Amino acid sequence: MNKEKQTIHDFDLNHIYEFFSNSERQGPGSPEETLKALSFIDGLTEKSKIADIGCGTGGQTMVLGQNTLCEIVGVDIWADFINQFNQNARNKNLHNRVKSIVGNMENLPFQEEELDLIWSEGSIYNIGFDRGLNEWRKFLKQGGYIAITENTWFTETRPAEIQNFWQQAYPEIDTISNKVAQMQKAGYLPIAAFILPETVWTDYYAWQTMRRESFLKKYNGNKAIEAFVAAQQYEVELYYKYKAYYGYMFYIGKKI
């Protein structure tokens, strides 16, 4: 396979996780955008329960913790991230309310209608947008909300190079109107959809560039690592070339 056509999904998970350890966020996002999304959610009280699915080390979860009074449970499949999450919660003195579990988003340990809000930034692609919306809905109370970010096409058509790259990396990538329609078909009232600013990508990629240097040094001569880094660099190049055509959207829906 042409190395440039590999995606991050083709590499050793341990390397990927090590690469993203000890970072504030593991995907494009920012506290400002998390707060903007939160501003669309009504009716949260100290009795409300939030699940943050694919929480990573908890960057966005801590923002939710600091800006609500709710009980919050982060779920992630990677135990190291959950350890860092717990440390984060202790450092911010949120650990009484902001907890976490190692778990799989394909088999979540919640009761039906247990949750007031499901949050998921940069993660639902792991199960797929449509499947996640449909399978997670049962855990929400009637009138509960879901807030997720998802890679999305901004235009109806786009150049073949970027079309092919994302088609391979994430075939569910689609246009804003199709994503909103999927949300509605899955039984949610679409409340808001907004584009995350370019800075969430440029900040994320700037951090990656720094990290790549030390990673390459540590794994000097390791071909798999070099290929992983090359694939990442290719993704960054494509972003700068084609950012008019795609990006992350926040989608907020209400269970009806």
Ligand code: SAH
């Ligand atoms: N929400 C965080 C992390 C996004 S990265 C942020 O925005 O910074 C995607 C996360 O999904 C990773 O932490 C990864 O470990 C987690 N993940 C991947 N597959 C998963 C699964 N099947 N179940 C739960 N978490 C998963």
